[in-house]
Amino acid sequence: MNIQRANEISTSPIMAEVTYQGTPIYIQAVNDENKTARIYPLDEPENEQTVPLSSLIEHEK
Structure with missing residues (x-):
């Protein structure tokens, strides 16, 4: 996962589907x-x- 997307997810009120x-x-x-x-x-x-951010995977809903 890239830094920008990880920051967006961490500050968003909407829960994203992310796995480690x-x-x-x-x-x-x-x-x-x-x-x-x-x-x-x-x-x-x-x-x-x-x-590491590289170990996180975002899944589309």
Whole structure:
């Protein structure tokens, strides 16, 4: 996923379908400098992690 799209998703009030390793996730924040995102699985909000943007996949609704 590119930085611009990740930033759009993280600031949008509309939920986008994004997965990390096949798991639906929520993007909390994007680090432009490191090209990473702070995410958590939708069903495990306590399981926050930082992952490379390249590992995130957006799915069309």
